[in-house]
Structure formats: C-alpha cells, structure tokens
Amino acid sequence: MECLTIVNSYLPQWLVDSGTILGIVGFFITIWLLWEAKQIRNSFIRKARLPEVIKDLSRSSAKLVAHLKNWETEEKEAINQLIISKALIENLIPKVPDLEKKRCKLFVNSVTPRTLFFWTIGSSTVDEDKAWNLYTLLIEVLTMLEQLNKDSKWD
C-alpha cells in the first residue's frame, strides 16, 4: 500500500501564492515585451528601408504609366513594371503596420491570382482596363507609404 507524503514548505503559504501570481504576470509581461521589441525592430527597418522602396516604386509607377499610355505596343513592358512593383511591395509587407499591410496585399493579390487548395482566386490575364486599375491601386499604396514614411520620422 502506497502512502502519500506531504512535504511541508519552509516558506509561508502566502509567499508561495504571491510567487505563483507574479510568475503568471511576468509571463504576460514577457510576451508583451517581445511584441514591443518586434514593433521597435520593424519601426527601425521601416525608417531605413521605406525611403529606398518608395523611390524604386515611384520610378516603377512612372515607367508603368508611360507604357500604359502606349498599351498597344508596350503591353509586355507594362506587365513587367507591374511585376517589379509587386516584388517591391511583397518585400515590404512584413515591415508595415496592419492597415498598410492590407492595402499592399490587395495589390499583390490583384497582380497575381492566389491558389487556395485546388481553387484559383482572381484572374491571371491582364488587359488594358485591369492594368489601369492596378496602376490606380499602386498609386494608392504609394501615397499611403509616403504618409507612413512621414509618420515614421516621429517614431
């Protein structure tokens, strides 16, 4: 027959309970600090990278609109510029806040269709109307990023 032995603590019960509560609180504070550290890291990356990406995106959007004006002869070049813009924005997605992230993802998903299991969402063909719509979306993203860049100077 097994006998259960209870070892008496040398510490008073109230101290053990307080230690347990502080341990739980400390766990949540650690999670919050990790989240804050991630935000600060992203803010530093944004400060360093945003101006460069904005410059590249502006150049790409200016080339894109020039090709769009001559869509009949410069369709391929326009699509190339869309793909370049998409790559630049994709690189930026993990570094921007949620609101901007949503807009960036909308542009990326509009340029190339998403595949979910066996279904493909969106169309892969880009005609003149779609290309102009994508240019509008690109300008919205660019305007938003420019404002974010101004805001990040105050971070």
Place this chain on the structure above:
Amino acid sequence: MNLDEKAIQLITKLIRETSAGLIKWKVELPPKTLTTATEDDIHIYFEAEYKEKIIAIFERRSKYFMDEHIFAWTSEDVFAILDHLGNILIEYSQHSPIIKELFNTVRQQVADLDSLLNDLLD
C-alpha cells in the same frame, strides 16, 4: 472608399483620357477666387471641361515662414474641380505622384511635345 481613393481614381481616369486625346486642356488665367486676398502665386494653370464641370490643375507657390520676416517659397501641384463662376468646389493637393503625372500628361498635350521636338530637330 474615402476621398483620397476617389480622387486618385478620378485623376487616373483623367490621365488615361487625356493621353487618349479625349480631354482637351488649355492654358488659362487662374480665376479671381484663386488670386485675390492671398499671397499665393499661381504659376501655371491648365483647365478643361469634363462632364459639364471645369477641372483644373495648377502649380501654387506659397510662402513658408521660418521666422517673422524670413520665408522660403514652396510649391505644390493642385487638382481642382470648379463651377462655371470659377469657385473651387473640390481641391486635392495632397502630395501624391498621381498629380505630378497628370501635370506631365497635360503639359505634353498642351505643348504638343512630339511636334515641338520634331520642329526643333528639323
């Protein structure tokens, strides 16, 4: 959809239709509502008629005061919709590459850049 998004959509449409030659822009004198009782200077002013409204794009230069008497001139491109009396109904001047692009497209159309360069090259 907020005002910025709508303005961007409209300006993109205007770029497209201007480059296709569907909208005819011309250089005009700015309306008095833009020039009276202000120190701002309207440097260049383009106007067109679009869907029974007057649309305009212009460069506005304003004084940026660093001290009471020390200032520097700054400039911004402005897109506006006016009524037939010259009153501004909507003004969009947020720094955005789209206004600069519309400005370039309008300039190219008004100056007829292709023929101008061809003439100078001949």
